[in-house]
Amino acid sequence: MVGTTLGDVRRLPREVAIVVGLISGSQFVNHMYLVLLPPILTILSDEFEVSLALLGIALGVQALTNTVFQLPFGYLADHYDRTIALAVSSFLGAIGVLVVAISPSFGWLVVGQAIIGIGVAGHHPAHYPLLTDATPDSIRGRAFSVYNFGGMLGFAAPPVIITAIITFPDLTWRHAIGTVGIVGIVYAVVVTAVFARSLGREITGPNVTDTDQADGILDRVRAELRSLVADSEILIVAVLALVAATANWALSSYTVVFLTETYEIPLEQANLTLTGLFLTGSVGVLASGSLTDRFSPAPVMLVSFVGLTVLVGVIASSLAPAIVAIGLFLAVGAVRSLEGPARDTLTERLSGDGTVGKSFAVVTIGIMLGSTIAPPVFGYLIDQFGVQAAFFAVGAVAAIATAVTVMIALRIDAISDLEPIPLD
Template identity: 30%
Template structure:
């Protein structure tokens, strides 16, 4: 990994160069672990829905409300947290987020009521709003510019991996220590990771000492570029959410796909997305045309998903198409992050990533209702059809994001 993270060192002493490499590797490793925790914690409550339903005596609508509360709180607090990152420091905010999110699950395991579930969802939403502003502020300040895309891709991959292993880890915890113990153990990961970051001396970013002290007037953070990128992030979320959340049931009900095949197709889609993220990091470091990369990938992706929507593909072809769609969707993630970094005013990386990440939360609020309504209308083909529409809109918007970031 050292050759990925190290900067060119033509004029530096070997010891100093190696010190920079070690610092970059340690920083990226620690921040990636924190991002793993964020995606892991996202799925703890959904994976425990059967246990929570039995213990609380409520329906899935009430349990779903907790996820809606989580999404709303996370969406409303992303931008304010970004402001705190830039003014208080990303390190402090990140450690606080890990601790709050973990303690929320621990307290729910110790005192399980429906009211405490909603309170836990509020705290988890607040904690979730920390990761993007704090993580990207630290990476932007401490990674080598020539390897920034690859650093972003490794960070994003760690998050994907956290989500991928969450079902298996939670299931194992339930088997070993029961539902209450699973909540406590999963929560304990947060404070433990905070201690790991402290021991590993994760660096600071976003405080006054890291900002330009030239005395110039601070630029407005609500720029046209960031507004466009927020819409761009929302469209990305909407284009992916329908397939991720409703793809299996849509394939089964609309195309007579068997449950094992539909599950395998979704697994291929998600796994290829993670692989695409890593490939996209190398691509992002070799071009400045990040908007064009996103547009090309999503144009091809839209064609693939439209074919899935329009035709009952043979199982092998369906799995191959879902794999290709997932890979292309992952490839654009580092370029997407590079667009935000380039659009951020000096000293405002935390706020910039906080603002645009609100687009993800908006997509997370809209997509369950929208695609759930589509399934209720017995129109499963439109799960893929509408996803393709959102991809086309993303293609149309991508060149505008690139032009805006150059302004």
């Protein structure tokens, strides 16, 4: 199934392959930025003399600025140019990473996180319209899965990179994060130059007419708000994304803390487990693309959330030996990742003409709100009640995501009518 997905993408026309490949690479870089701090939370806590709850706020600030700038970047992508939106966000994200690397205090660390959030905000509103316009309907789910595969590898990379670099004498977490920032700057130059030279306006250009752009600013704001309220299906998917992201970001942020505190596993091994969680997730997203194209999105999402609820509940009990717990975290990575390509396909099919960028921006707002909530809330729970209680809370949130998915499958007619598109 995974091999079929990658093979289908390799056989695409050159222009389509460029979009899928470089956008997946952009998602790899983008996702590296999102998990720079979780592998070193205990180190940062000691160096800046702050609690996990405060570090959770730093993580949440990144997600908050990401949320605030989703719709502006969505408007830029839908009404003007996707390459410009992608370039601005790519350079800002890399600059934010470099600010984090040189931050002399906790306050500057938060500033760097805020800049990263602004940069990251532009990726989804630019990525998804590019993928949608460049790929045929029959393989779009698999294109989304390759894209999510790049993102999962991006999540997996920082724990390995940071662990490897800080093991060298005289090198610290600052050198590791600075390396990621430099890679980001280089990739921003490459993807902007290639897209500017290789892609036509039918892919990079706006999805709206000149008449739509001629309205005044207030008229456009009112129109955007009216269309947002009218898209009730997209809003419900955004709510689901919020709940799911709360569970997922709690896991991503505090897996290392759980393993080091509950099982006293060394930091290096705990970081490798976090990497493994994302690597199994990369396999899950590739499998999800084929499953979503063959079936409909809702059943794939339901399987993902039921599995996540059960596995996190078992992990939180702390009854399993350490080696089994590590295996359960790896299973969580695969199961929770089934949801991503299915949700992306669902969002794309529910989007009206000229609203793909905005629709994905709205759903991403849900994701980012969950990402904003999870680190400080679960950091506080760990500080006050212990990491085991916090993980039971993660399981409860995953159960809520399961219930929302059932509601989507049963109550939204537009979604229940989304039959799989016949495969070529």
